[in-house]
Amino acid sequence: MSEYEPGVDTDNADETLVAYLDGELSADEQVRVERRLADDPAFRARLAQLQRAWDLLDALERTEADDDFARSTVEMVAVKAADDVQAARKRSQMRQAWLYALGGSAVTASLFAGYLLVSRWLDQPNRELVRDLPVIERIDEYRTAESVDFLRELHKEGLFAREVDDGL
């Protein structure tokens, strides 16, 4: 009964027989299998054994749920769902806190950058005053000269050799 015909492509044959038992063959394949079953006793024996093994699975019992399984499941799900809501709320609050912190940092950075810019801009007149100080200090003398070109000529001739020439 369990000895198979030598030379039979057993793997393909079994796969086909299982699909045949499961009703998963096309009409053509089904006709081919039935034709072979009619002619081939070994093929028939394989089919019978597969069917018998399948039928033995009926010995496995179906599991019945306990009376309170549904109730405890629904309760557990309700508790977990409440936890999920709580966790989602916390995540949302955290996200909001991060956004506020990020926004605050951005505002602080902007204010600082603005301060730097403004302070540099405000410093500008003072720096100009320092640069022009030598001229300012001797403005009365410079006023006696008729023009800047005249002063440049004097400078070229070395008249101010020992003078600081920042004012020019």
Place this chain on the structure above:
Amino acid sequence: MSASQSQPLDYELHDPDVRLMLQVRDGNAAAFEELVLRYQGRLLTVLTHLVGSRELAEDLAQEVFLRVFRARERYEPGAKFSTWLFTIANHVASNAQRSRSRRKEVAMPDRVGTDSTPMQLDQIAKAASSLMPARQIDKAETAEMVRLAIESLGERQRMALLLSKFEGMGYQEIAEAMELSVPAVKSLLSRARISLREILIPYMERGSKPPEAQQVPVEEEA
């Protein structure tokens, strides 16, 4: 292929459980409880035989229902409700099996085989047949032998087999639930049923004949 490979269905129209799930999506808690009541037994049956422990199966079934509830807002009926439910169950069970395997790797060798190498087929048959001195096969012994045979299958073979046997799913539906191709399911089921035949048929024959008359070859799985 099969008749189960049909045009996309209007699942909302054809499947009352899809309609219940849509009510759950809309915030109807009673609809969720009704789904639990409808599917608890079916889910527990498959999971118990899949993981081999009633207690673990109950934990996993609760995890499955929790995931169903958590997914309610994103739910779109793209399959029968049962197919969708068993897709989740397959994920949950696979994760649990992986965790258990990691723990077992340290503690003890795994007695469940892989898809490609079912372990101890002949040992299981011999062990079970030696249990009964008079070879009187009763229902309890058959159930135990079948349980051992199922446990010897790889996890995916076992799942495919259980969905086929207990849920009456076709290849297409099993493929959807297990996220495999139809040929892969065909191959899984074929190998599973060949393994079962190799274990169970010799056992049944030993039960009715003298032990020395039994010389049934156990084929290697492809």
